Amino acid sequence: MAKSALLKSSLAKKYWMALTGLFLCLFLIGHLIGNLQLLATGENAALNFNKYALFMTTNPAVKLLSYLTYFSILFHAVDGIVLTVQNKKARPVGYVKNSPSSNTVWASRNMAVLGTLILVFIVTHMVNFWAVMHFDKNMPLQKVKIEVNGMEQELYLTTDGGYMPVAQVEQGNIEIKHRTEFYDANAHVKIKEGYKDLYKVTVDFFKHEKWGLIATILYVFAMFVLAFHLYHGFSSAFQSLGLNNPKYNSLIKNFGKAFSVVVPLLFASIPVFIHFILK
Amino acid sequence: MASKYINITLKIWRQKDAKSKGQIETYKLDNVSTSSSFLEMLDQLNEQLVGERKEPVAFDHDCREGICGMCSLYINGRAHGPDTKITTCQLHMRSFKDGDTIYVEPWRSKAFPVIKDLIVDRTAFDRIQQAGGFVSVNTSGRTMDANAIPVAKHDADRSFEAAACIGCGACVASCKNGSAMLFVGAKVSQYALLPQGKVEATQRVLNMVRQMDEEGFGNCTNTGACEVECPKGISLENIARMNREYLVASIK
Amino acid sequence: MKLDSKIPEGHISEKWTNYKDHLKLVAPNNRPKIDVIVVGTGLAGASAAASLGEMGYNVKAFCFQDSPRRAHSIAAQGGINAAKNYQNDGDSVYRLFYDTIKGGDYRAREANVHRLAEVSGNIIDQCVAQGVPFARDYGGLLDNRSFGGVQVQRTFYAAGQTGQQLLLGAYSALSRQIGLGRVQMYNRHEMLDIVKVDGKARGIIARNLLTGELERHSAHAVIIASGGYGNVYFLSTNAMGSNVTAAWKIHKKGAYFANPCYVQIHPTCIPVHGTNQSKLTLMSESLRNSGRIWVPKKKEDAEAIRAGKLKPTQIAEADRDYYLERRYPAFGNLVPRDVASRAAKERCDAGYGIEDNDTNEGVYLDFSSEIVSKGKQAAYAQGNHNPSDEEVIKLGKQWIEEKYGNLFQMYQKITDENPYETPMKIYPAVHYTMGGVWVDYNLQSTIPGCFVAGEANFSDHGANRLGASALMQGLADGYFVLPYTVSDYLANDIRTGKISTDLPEFAEAENSVKSQIDKFLSNNGSKSVDHFHKKLGHIMWNKVGMARNEQGLKEAIREIDELRKEFHNDVYVPGTANELNTELEKALRVADFMELGQLMAMDALQRKESAGGHFREEYQDSEGETLRDDENFSFVGAWEYQGDDINKETLHKEELNYEFIKIAARNYK
Known part of the structure; x- marks a missing residue:
């Protein structure tokens, strides 16, 4: 009941x-x-x-x-x-x-x-x-533009509080896997992780x-x-x-x-x- | 008292019997005293119809003093008409103006099927009451003395306010969901508030709600229309109390 | 046939107990073999049906309303008497018994009334156990109020809705039995005849009001609890459907009808407003505690008020006639109902009525003095010893609102006048009928197996009923008397077996009902049922109303006789027999009212005295008060039907013997 x-x-x-x-x-x-x-x-x-x-x-x-x-x-x-x-x-x-x-x-x-x-x-x-x-x-990852040595550089912000230059990714040294993770393209090791923006x-x-x-x-x-x-x-x-x-x-x-x-x-x-x- | 006379147009639901399809018919009625009650106005219409060899309008009514709960009528879109805290028999024609058109319809609910014209079948309420609206005490008169258990005045008064329900069905008629929860809530509350009724409170609320659901009444969505249209001003508090009682009964 | 009231021997206080102990019983295993019919579901009917169902009998209950909860007991306002003596003011069974006999102007049966007083306490116990929410005090115990004609506080109440709460209590008990399958409920059914087999009541013919079908229902006993016959006056405080048909049908089959002339006229109702009025609304008697009743002293003032040229508040104090205070200085506005009613009629007949209706019938019930005096008290209580007039009036109105708020609101809704500012208009109206079917101590009529309870019988109130006693009687009959006496009767029926509805007696009764219905439907007259009912009411009110005299009564008998013939010749009833037909229902009821009305006039004519609700102008003292004739009229007048011509009914007398109470005159000066 x-x-x-x-x-x-x-x-x-x-x-x-x-x-x-x-x-x-x-x-x-x-x-x-x-x-x-x-x-x-x-x-x-x-x-x-x-x-x-x-x-x-x-x-x-x-x-x-x-x-x-x-x-x-x-x-x-x-x-x-x-x-x-x-x-x-x-x-x-x-x-x-x-x-x-x-x-x-x-x-x-x-x-x-x-x-x-x-x-x-x-x-x-x-x-x-x-x-x-x-x-x-x-989905974009959060980037910032910072002047380094008088040159404006684009960097990904990473969860450890650091950065990952966008250029590195573009050049193929770093791969982005699983949408947010930065991998060393050669060593296949996860280095850092970015923020979804x-x-x-x-x-x-x-x-x-x-x-x-x-x-x-x-x-x-x-x-x-x-x-x-x-x-x-x-x-x-x-x-x-x-x-x-x-x-x-x-x-x-x-x-x-x-x-x-x-x-x-x-x-x-x-x-x-x-x-x-x-x- | 100074009574005026007005002429009105009535748009009344006519339906030969439960099976027939009904429709709104229009009637002109002249020389209606503003001191007449709404039902006396309908008497007058019926006298006119009988005089014209036509069938009078069937409507429920009995005590004509607002207590038996037999009169109903949805008048100009509202249960018991435009005034509040009264039944149709207490509504007077001074609430209307000369030349007014007045719509008169029966209560509309699946659980209240139309029998004829403005008369509906409200026996669903009786069946809910039969399912548990009582205290299971024999009628020997050999119970304990009436003053053996004191009841806090506050509780007795709340119980009375709930018990003042006249079972007219205005709550169902005015609820957009055709819900009977004010009626059932009032009955559950009356007994739940008294020590005599507490003993079988669990079974009562379960049984009455089950019967209410079986009858085909709608669900409460707390619009509060019932409370506004209730001729006896039964409070929504009673529905909340039923909800509470039922919740407790369900998990017991 | 000699009337045998079957009053048991012994001292009054032991009669019922001893008698009950020696009544025959029906064993529980035999009860389901026995059928009982109960007609009417008011306090008496619902309580009887519930009790008998609970005992195990097969009960069939009938009501003409759409639910048993709507019976007119529901409209009772004031309260219910019981000799509990909770207020410690000296109340007792004997005092309740005595007050009821005296209130009834010494025309009730001692033994019945004492039994009523004895069981009154049980009623309250029962109702509380059933969950009736009576008013309580702050200590949580039951509260009482006092009522007219008594010196103790013995009235239990639930605001102004005591009848409603008690009826719903009985209805809940009845519902429980219906749910358990022990009572079969027939809503929207009207009993149209009783069926007698071998001289005993064995069933009824009922019309299903929805389909028009005539149904035969058999039983071993029939209980009639169909209420009073006040609607014979057309306008009364009764419900529109209240009727005498069930009681009258059994009368025509052999049940004597007792004291039909005893009618209670309630003094405080809202006056008639016009020809289309359908019913009269009661304003509680309790208002007379605070209101003063008056009419203008000058006729021209009354005329000006009726014409709307003067307002009552413009009449100077010196120009007002507080006629009750003038005539009855000791009781003033609190004289009993019948006295107050007659006094209002006397003033209006003399041309001082203030209501602008056809008959100018209406008097004022004025609260202005009370507002001022209570306002002053309230101001003092608040420490304000020099209040302004405005403050006094404001506080006074607050006091009134607390006490009578509901009633004032109801009055305003109906009349559209504010009784805080202008006096209420009131006039007496037919309220209750003390007469009814003659029954013996067992509540059995002169038809064996046909019992009659509640207002439908004549037994307990004599010539006048006290306030708050009707509810008491209804429940006493149903809960505590009938279960015993009906069982005693049924003890002889345990071997009878089911009564067949195929018996020729059923066919005969059904046919006679059918032919009456067909007669109405094929009559093709020219006037509506209400037309005749109103005419009947007019004759009754004017000639068999508050004051009667020989000439008027003789005229009434002749006029009603003629009206009855005209009714049967010229009434028009539309529709067919096999459908819901409200006009047909009314026609069948009015046919019985016509016959009853004539008998009421005959009874009033034979009773050459004034007693309680029956006032014969020829029998009054020098000051206009009732004059009883105990030597010649201390009897119950029970009429026996003798066929179509009501004039041929014969009168049987049951002498009233007062063994335990000394008869005295009523005096309220």
Whole structure:
């Protein structure tokens, strides 16, 4: 009884929606903190960001969390679709005249639409960055130009804090293997490792001559959608889990509202900053 | 009291029986006193229809004082009409203006099939109640003394507020998902808040939710429409309490 | 037939216990072989069906509503009496018994009322165990309030929705039995006749209101708990569907109908607003604790108010007639229901009514004095000994809102007037019927095997019911009386076996119902059912209402007789028999109201005294108060049906013997 109840019943579906939703809210915070580094300017901005990106793609604990995130997104979406289909079935004949705005807020009625848009955004977003980072053979490595003996030289930055002259690679002395590793071409020994330049990918993406503006606008729009989704979703998750107490309700509601505004706003500020402000 | 008279146009759902396809019919009704209740206005329409040798509009109603829960009606897109915290029988025609067009439709839910015109079948609620909406105590009267177990006033009051539900189904009708969780949540809460009901709380919530799901009601997405349209102002807190009770019952 | 009330011997306090101990029983293994039908699912019906189902009988329960939870018991506001003496103010079973007898103007049966008082405490225990959320004090124990006509606090309540909570409690017990398969529930079914086999009640004919199908249901006993007949007046505080049909059908098959003239008129209802009005809404009696009832002293002021030229707040204090305070200085606005009702009628008849409706019937219930006095108290309590008028009014309104907020809001929703600013308008309305099917101590009617419970029977309230006693009686009958007495009857039926619905008696009953339905549908008259019902109500209200006299009653009997003929000739019922047909349902009910109305007038005519809810203008003292005639009328008047002509009904008298209570006059001055 209890087992099937936890999987199949209408209430259980709500629990899973709430739990995955709240977990994704946590993810948003983590993701945001990392991404905000893109707002930094100065010498080390790119390096710091790329270092962070490297950490995020290699640390085992982070890996585990990322799998949990993928799972949550999928589950949240699938569960949402199942719920929506069931809910549509619960009212086979609709009203000729209906006035839903007199008793509910818009966002709460459109979670499925908002969620679908967010899902589309997530897929696009992952194609744009995540897939590039993970799979693109042409993913650039971070380089710097430094004046050495009055001559400007291009160097790869390496994870040991050192450099690897680009010329060496071009001349064939050094091979790049596994996308980031510098190998002695003769000895077949790994010497150093470079940084994937996600910073550059990101900046190029939003500063793209043709698509930069459109990408920026679409990203900002996506954050609007996210804001509405969170506006209802955040406090709703608490209600679904039964965490409703008159003492704390207004706290949860207000925090949820603030969260739904602040987090997407900060996310949206990044492409805007890159496109319009970053030199 | 100073009553005015208004002329209105009614757009009413007519459906011969459960199997037939229904449609909206239009009726003109003149000289409706603004002191009349909405149902008295429908009485007036029916008198007019009977006078014209036409079949009157079938609608559910009984006590006409907002407590039996029999009247329903989706009026101009809202359960129990434009006013809040009242049932249709307490809605008065002064809420409308001369020349208004008023849409009147039955509750819409898979679990509340239309029987005729504006009448729907709400026995799903009865079956949910039969699945667990009670305390399993025999009716001998030989239980313990009523004052043997004190109940905190706060709990007793919350329990009463939940128990004030009249089972009209406005929550289901106004929920975009056709969900019955406010109804079930209220019943679960009434008993969960009292020591007499706590004993079988686990089984109760599991059984009532199972029956609710079987009846074909939708899921709650916390839009809160039910709370706004509930004529007795039953709080969403009761749904949260049911969620809590069910979670605990599921992992027990 | 001689009426045998079967009241047991012995001292009043031991009658029920001794009697119960000697009733016959049906063994648990035999109970599933026995069928019982319960008609009506209000407090009496639901509790009876639940209890009998729980004992193991096969129960079939019927209600005309879409769910048993909607029965009109649900609308009771105030509370339920029980002799628990939790408040330590000297209450006891005897006092509850005594108050009920006295409140009933010494026209109720002592033994029944004492039994009611005895089991009252169990009702509260039972309901609490079932999860009924009664009001509690801060210590967590049950709270009580006091009610009209008594000097103790014995009324248990759940805000202003006690009836609802108790009914939902009984409904939950019933639901449990339905879920367990011991009770079969027939919603949207209306009983249209009883079936007698060899003189015993053996089943009913019920119409499925959804399909129109006539169904035969057999049983070894039939319990009628179908409520009161207040809707004979068309306008009443009853639900729209409340009807006398089940009770009247058994009357026509041999059950005597007792004291039909005893009708309770509740003084504080919202007045009629117009011809399309369908029902009257009660405002709780508790309002009379704080409101003062008045009409203008000058007729021209009343006329100006009705014409909308004057507002009640513009009438000077000296020009107001607080007629209850004037006539009954000792009890003032808190006189019993019947007294307050008649006084309002007297003023309106004299031309002082303030409501702008056809009959000008309405008086003021004014809270302004209370607002000022409570406001002052509140200001003092806050340490403000010199409050401004504004402060006083503000605090006073707060006090009122705390106490009566719900009621004030309800009034405003209905009338669109703000009772904090302008006095409420009220007028008496038909509320409860004390009369009903005659039953003996076992609650069995004169048809063997046909039991009658709750408001449908006549047994416990005499000529006037006290507030908060109706709920008590319904649950007492269903939970604690019928399970014993019905079992005693059924003990003879353990070998009977299933009753066949193919018996000719079933066919005959079904055919007669069918022909009545066909008659209505083929009548092709010119007027609607409501047209006739309203006319009947008009006659009843004017001539068999709050005050009656010989001439009016004689006219009423003749007029109703004529109206009845006209009804059957000229009513138009649309639709067919085999579908949901609300007009047909109404026609069948009104047909019975017509006959009952006539009998009520006849009963009122024969009762040449004034008692409780029955006021004969010829029988009043010099100050206009009721004058009982204990020598000649201390009896229950039980009528026996004699065929189509209601005038031929014969009266049987059950003498009321008061062994344990000394009869006295009621005096409220």
